[in-house]
Structure formats: structure tokens, C-alpha cells
Amino acid sequence: MTNKLKILRAEHNLTQEDLAEKIGVTRQTIFAIEKNKYSPTLELAFKLSKLFKQPIESIFNYS
Amino acid sequence: MNLKQFKITRIAIAFFIGATVAISTVTDNIILAFSAVLIGMIFMFMVRKRTKAVLSDERTEKIAGTAARVTYSILTTFIAFLGLFLIMSGQSSGEAFTESVGTILSFTALLSVAIYALSYKYFSKYYGDDQ
Numbered sequence: 005m006t007n008k009l010k011i012l013r014a015e016h017n018l019t020q021e022d023l024a025e026k027i028g029v030t031r032q033t034i035f036a037i038e039k040n041k042y043s044p045t046l047e048l049a050f051k052l053s054k055l056f057k058q059p060i061e062s063i064f065n066y067s
Numbered sequence: 068m069n070l071k072q073f074k075i076t077r078i079a080i081a082f083f084i085g086a087t088v089a090i091s092t093v094t095d096n097i098i099l100a101f102s103a104v105l106i107g108m109i110f111m112f113m114v115r116k117r118t119k120a121v122l123s124d125e126r127t128e129k130i131a132g133t134a135a136r137v138t139y140s141i142l143t144t145f146i147a148f149l150g151l152f153l154i155m156s157g158q159s160s161g162e163a164f165t166e167s168v169g170t171i172l173s174f175t176a177l178l179s180v181a182i183y184a185l186s187y188k189y190f191s192k193y194y195g196d197d198q
Contacts, residue, residue, distance in 0.1 A: 029124040036126060045125050 007064045010038045012056045027051045070120040077114070080107050139183055147176035 013023055013034075020034040027048065036042035044052070053060045068076070087103030090096075115122065123131075153169025156162075 024121065028121055030121050030127065033124050033126040042126055042129075048125060 005043050005064055005066050006040055007037060009034070009052065009063065012058070012063065013038075016056065023055075026055060068114070068118045068120075070118070070122075073114060073118045073120060073122070077111070080110050080114070083107060139179065143176050143179045143183075146172050146179070150174075150176055 013020070018026075020031045020038075024031045024034045028051075029048065033042065033044075037044055049060050049064060052063055056063065084103050084107040088100045091099035091103065150169045150172030153165050153172060155169075157164070157166025157169055
């Protein structure tokens with residue numbers, strides 16, 4: 005599973021720490037998601053979707 | 068309290084516990100050691116409560132779960148085999164103490180398996196198992 009979290013974060017001018025604080029996770033989790041080392045739960049995916057106002061499938065790509 | 072302050076405080080508490088336990092070992096004072104560990108735990112609990120930063124999330128829980136499973140597998144297997152070895156060597160050499168230690172370790176391994184099975188059943192139900 006890949007994602008464009010890093011791009012979205014850059015577009016919204018957010019640091020990993022800012023984004024982590026907004027969705028209530030640690031900075032390491034954001035780093036791990038961006039590096040495709042960790043697949044978030046559905047709940048976290050929805051939080052990111054809501055924050056960036058984009059559907060989940062446009063943030064995450066399952067191939 | 069932010070994350071950096073939390074990390075510094077955690078190191079300070081660990082240092083306090085380590086130093087006090089070392090002193091209590093040298094002075095042969097078990098009450099001091101227990102008090103230090105207890106005070107450290109209480110302080111740690113209070114510090115965690117006061118920290119506003121996110122200290123654990125779904126990823127850390129997943130890591131903790133995986134680490135716990137690996138620890139359980141290794142430790143239980145090791146204790147079970149060690150217990151078996153001690154029972155057998157105790158029986159062959161006629162040393163009752165060795166055999167007793169082996170029996171205790173074997174029961175410890177069984178207890179570990181039982182606790183794992185019970186907690187697995189409980190959390191399985193908690194997370195929606197219908198059986």
C-alpha cells in the first residue's frame with residue numbers, strides 16, 4: 005500500500021509533528037506511514053481523509 | 068508538559084530508581100529498594116498523566132503486542148525446556164532440589180500458557196468474536 009501523505013502534508017504546510025498532533029498520534033507514526041512501513045487503521049485513515057478533505061482512496065493506493 | 072520535558076523527566080526518574088536501588092544493594096536495605104521503585108512508579112504515573120503530548124497510539128500498541136507475543140513465545144519455550152531438563156537431570160542424579168526447581172519451572176510455563184490462553188479468549192470476545 006502506498007500513499008501521498010507526504011505530498012498532502014507539504015501542500016498544507018504541515019510538519020510531521022503538526023500533523024501528528026492534529027490527528028492524535030505520535031510523529032513516528034506519521035513518518036512510518038509516509039515511508040510505507042506502517043498501514044494505518046481505518047479510523048486513522050478516515051481522520052486523515054477528513055483533515056485533508058479528500059477521499060481515502062485518493063490518499064491511499066492499494067495495489 | 069511537552070514531549071521533550073517528559074523524556075527528560077523519565078530519564079531523571081530512571082536515574083533516581085537506578086541510583087537508589089544501587090545504594091540499597093550496597094547498604095543491604097531492601098525496604099529502600101522497594102520504596103525507590105514504588106516512588107518511581109508513582110512519579111512516572113503522575114508525569115504521564117500531566118503530559119499533553121501523545122505518548123502511545125495504534126502503531127505503538129501494535130509494536131507492543133508483537134513484542135509481547137515474541138517475548139511470550141521465547142520465554143515460555145525456554146522455561147518449559149529448562150524445567151524439563153532440570154526434572155530429567157534431577158531424576159537421573161537423584162537430586163531432589165534440582166527436580167523441584169524443574170517442576171516449579173514447568174508449572175510456571177503452564178501458568179504462562181494458561182494466562183495467555185485466558186487473555187486471548189477475553190480480548191477475542193472484546194474485539195467481537197461471536198464464539
